[in-house]
Amino acid sequence: MTDISPETIAQHGIKPDEYQRILDILGRAPNLTELGIFSVMWSEHCSYKSSKKWLKTLPTTAPWVICGPGENAGIIDIGDGQAIIFKMESHNHPSFIEPYQGAATGVGGILRDVFTMGARPIANLNALRFGDPSHPKTRHLVAGVVAGIGGYGNCVGVPTVGGETNFHASYNGNILVNAMTVGLADQSRIFYSAAAGIGNPVVYVGSKTGRDGIHGATMASAEFNEDSEEKRPTVQVGDPFTEKLLIEACLELMATDAIVAIQDMGAAGLTSSSFEMASKGGLGIEMDLDAVPMREQGMTAYEIMLSESQERMLMVLKPGKEAMAKAVFDKWELDFAIVGTLTDTGRMILKRNGRIEADLPIDPLAQASPEYDRPWVVPAKRPVIDAKDVPAVEATEALKTLLACPDLASKRWIWEQYDHMVMGDTVQRPGGDAAVVRIHGTPKAVAMTTDVTPRYCQADPYQGGRQAVAEAYRNLSAVGALPLAVTDNLNFGNPEKPEIMGQIVEAIRGMGEACRDLDFPVVSGNVSLYNETAGAAIQPTPAIGGVGLLQDVTRSASLSFKAAGNAVVLFGETKGWLGASLYLREVCGREEGAPPPVMLHRERRKGELVRALIAEGLVEACHDVSDGGVLVAVAEMALAGGIGAQVDHPSTLPLHAWCFGEDQGRYLLEVRQDQLATVLEQAAAQDVTARVIGTTGGTVISIGGRAVELAELKALNEGWLPGYMGAEIAQH
């Protein structure tokens, strides 16, 4: 047996105090296999040891929540005995090292989290952050990540219906790839991971185990440095074809009553799946690793337990169901192997070549992982910026600049590489406020969105956390869907630094308040820390994946202007807030100021009003006002519909502040003239500020005595990303 040296312990990312804890738990020194198991189970990625204390403060319940955080994914009730199961998860570090496979396996992993619970995946979304476009690596990373997401999602046949993409220099060395899957299940056929039934067989299905991905979870819990690219061998390789077969085989078996418990093998592979199943069931497992289907010869117990080979699942079957279950997996040409038995010992015993390679108590590993209350400081508040101190650039010129900037430019180049229509239920495709996918065979639909504004979170993580949740709420309301619940993907820097820990604490506090006030609980999530390169952290990026429900998909709104001569109505107050705005960054070159505050009580009232108006058929088009302010929102509606607008500037504010201020809680509605009075009356009755700011029609956007052709705006908006990516081909 290899001696455990301090170097070996450090290489496994285990701190000296954590090693002492291991000695206390075992009453002896661990062997290498056991040390490897501790290291992945106690990695930040698997144990949430830095964030757990704060995650507990988030609201996770509501009458419609069937299962909150702690399982593979969250579950909500959508009526008629049906449930939506969803989660978002990061694959940031692998995607930076090997963008195609990193992103592809990110999609594969989140799909498994959802179908392991009994849901058929019906939609994928993603939230991507790349470095500055001028950074030499950015283009290559965009190309690889997008191809990887498409390559995997297109092949498994789940539509990729939405997402968001930002560019900022803080992500130069740490891109973010957050993938979300939404699935549909019968409430009577939901599967959990708690093992039960002493003597029941533990079964391995899916792909064979190889040496790929060993220590992926540990890699995802460390800062990057110049050597990071040498970690490429730890990135897993995905096989979406096998995943597709695995989905069909698992759902086919799930339609029977053979499965007691099931868990996918994600980060930390066979280790975390077996320990989690045993721990949740309060049982032990005895596993014969010789029975594990292997791709390579001579794999050690250490390698088998830590492999992160993809497309694998572990399940506990009812006794006597083995042959029937095997027949299903044989049909789909997937491996099926009985690898162990449930015991009442509470211990994990692993055998290899007839020898016991590990004998570990399960609960201390799975549940007594370290939990830190790391020191933190509240980030310094930035000053509020007065619009008078911000240069006024002529509105149509500023609009052109904004619509062509990387964050607002059309992402069509990305989503046209994703099959967003397979499964035949995509009602609102990418490019709108939220994607809308019909519940197959019903008039109902789910609406989905991913949101966060990292520049607000950098300026003030508390307001940024509130805003991310509120924007998801608005995007769902803008298509007419009732917001039900969120999944979160918290991406931050090194939590061992008090200022970063302060960002985490403050962002979670803001998110928690918003989720509570909007009845929009967190049902699943993922934390990705140590997103730093050479000591520089990313902008705090707590991405929110929101899910809402439409009872009747024909009573939904989209953002495109529908006809000329309609009124453009603005809901919400405009004060011209330019601090931390895109105008300030993209037009003035300044990244400063406090971000706009979010008024949660008004947020809810406005959302309810917008949804009611859409359900009553009083809204021709609807769009939430976010990045870039009112004029950008008008232009986006105009571009989507191919119909211009005459915009009036009714306020006493400076024109640039009114056009581009990012005051929160606002929506734009296109309303027919004969329905305008009704809409304004209902707004007044709900005490919502509503104002007609223009009229649809023509082929220009006009404001302040100037006009700009839609064709010109379209060329700018649609041209940036293909132009940027096209340069890649020209270089080669």
Next chain:
Amino acid sequence: MKAAVIVFPGSNCDRDVAVALEASMGAKPLMVWHRDTELPEVDLIAVPGGFSYGDYLRCGAMAAHSPIMREVKARADRGTRVLGICNGFQILTEAGLLPGVLMRNSGLKFICRDVHLKVENDRSDFCRYYRAGDVVRFPIAHAEGNYFADPRVFAEMEDNGQVAFRYCSADGAVSAATNPNGSLGNVAGIYNDRFNVLGLMPHPERLAEEVLGGADGKRMFDSLVEALS
């Protein structure tokens, strides 16, 4: 009309085409597993889109050798209508039921978007509800839809009227600018020389319902029901 949908490992538009067929037929089509060697008597065989065998080796190449394909070929020879969509089109070319090949898109990327198609030849059971010259809108979703055939073969196909659909603009103009993938002659779909087999890259089943954004595709399924009932 009776219809069968062939399901290969990796097919992922099998349900979509079954839904569209059922909407037009009023009955569910049979779903036939690729390993089956017998096929019940049907009027239409649909070979759906997806990534049969993961597109490994070459798109459609492995599925073309599935046990069921021998029977599909025999039925096509006997005149049964066969419709191959997207990966199904690739499989039919690999199986020799349609001439030519589908190569990597000229832009090298997967493309998912609505395209306009000009109906070139409506004299088949697939196109009774279209008229030659009609412009219809179907979505494409593929990385290998770049049609190619030997020039002599292609000239013969053109003479025979075997081109069913061409990529065009919204007003029906066929040009390089309206060709999404580099296909020879802007070809989006072709018939065999007996006009009982149609292969096309665009997905009629994806725009067969107004709530999804259009119903131009429904007319193809209605045509088949009209012809084969």
